[in-house]
Amino acid sequence: MRKASLLFAAAFIFFACEDVIDVDLSTxxxxxxxxxxxxxxxxxxxxxxxxxxxxxxxxxxxxxxxxxxxxxxxxxxxxxxxxxxxxxxxxxxxxxxxxxxxxxxxxxxxxxxxxxxxxxxxxxxxxSPVIDNAVQGDGFLFDEEEETEVIITFTDIPGERNNYLFSFGFDNFLVIEDEFFQDSEITFSYFYEDVEPGDLLPITLFGIDDEFATYAELVLTQSGEDGGGxxxxxxxxxxxxxxxxxxxxxxxxxxxxxxxxxxxxxxxxx
Structure with missing residues (x-):
């Protein structure tokens, strides 16, 4: 398992030391x-x-x-x-x-x-529902020069509680629950960083169940949104x-x- 204590980072404080330090990590x-x-x-x-x-x-x-x-x-x-x-x-x-x-x-x-x-x-x-619309916008969150906005619209599957997984490519994912837009249309923005004119952005919408939504949220929280999905x-x-x-x-x-x-x-x- 890929695990190590964050305390190990403290070893790098002594980068000027010339001695080689062997760290025995349990495997x-x-x-x-x-x-x-x-x-x-x-x-x-x-x-x-x-x-x-x-x-x-x-x-x-x-x-x-x-x-x-x-x-x-x-x-x-x-x-x-x-x-x-x-x-x-x-x-x-x-x-x-x-x-x-x-x-x-x-x-x-x-x-x-x-x-x-x-x-x-x-x-x-x-x-899964269909993606009703996906267009490039001109908004930004923090840095106008580095961010590219995509505006996405889709309609919730009616008559039931639903969870959805969006894949935006480049190992970027988003889990959505329909608690606040049940049976309705929703429009939201997603912001890419470091993409260039001419780049192709794939946007995929998956229908998922409660168990997978919980699992995906836990993994994304621990690994970071772009930590591999x-x-x-x-x-x-x-x-x-x-x-x-x-x-x-x-x-x-x-x-x-x-x-x-x-x-x-x-x-x-x-």
Whole structure:
């Protein structure tokens, strides 16, 4: 797990010291990290299912690279039909090939076999509204020269309480609950930093359930909004919805979510 005491930073106060100081940080056995978000869209022609199941391992705090989990097998099981769809890797530890076409009101189980142990989670497809409008504005929060405003409008799914996850690209995410705009249209601004004219800004809206909203909020709070998103390895022990059915003590990190989505793209102008 990537953890170290903030007190370690005090060691750098003595940067002028010529002696080499070895700091012995305790380490633990690597755990599996499962980042699994599958999106479904049937509004723009043929239905499409996209996403990835990314398998990595926790690593010591000062390691610069996060190692992939190799030689795993991953499948999605349609619990209504019993059919299992085996996924293929597009790169080591990243499975993006072979997703089934999803349907609402069905349970889907993610099943992963890694080093003789089986990890599973079962979820249902969550509905998402469409993005009614997304345009570039001319406002700013703090720095007119560094910020680019995007104004987004969407309408809450009526008749129920909802949670939504916005992805703004560049590992920027926002979780929204409809408490104050239930059954209504909402318009809000999001501010990008350090983007240039001609840059393409992807804006994606996912419908999510209460459990994933809580998990995403916790991870975003701990890692920072641009700290890798709700699927980044959390800096503290935040368990997701995936369990190790073979050895419960060797639990994984990460989350499995399936969501309907809508997307818009904006090209930055002057």
């Amino acid at each position: 633990s056995e690597p755990r599996l990290v499962i980042d699994a978000l599958i999106g479904f869209n049937s509004r723009n022609g043929d239905p499409i299912t996209v996403g990835q199941v990314k398998l990595t391992l926790t690593a010591p705090f000062f390691d610069e690279e996060v190692p992939p989990a190799l030689n795993a097998s991953v499948s999605i099981i349609d619990e209504e039909t019993g059919e299992a769809f085996e996924l293929g890797e597009s790169e080591p530890g990243v499975f993006t090939i072979g997703f089934p076409e999803l349907q609402f009101n069905r349970d889907y189980t993610l099943s992963i076999t890694y080093e003789g142990e089986i990890y599973t989670a079962t979820e249902r497809l969550n509905a 709700p699927f980044a390895t959390p800096p503290a022990t935040i368990k997701g919805n995936i369990v190790n059915t073979t050895n419960s003590d060797n639990f994984p990190f990460g989350y499995f979510a399936i969501s309907e989505f809508d997307a818009r793209f904006i090209t930055v102008t002057e």
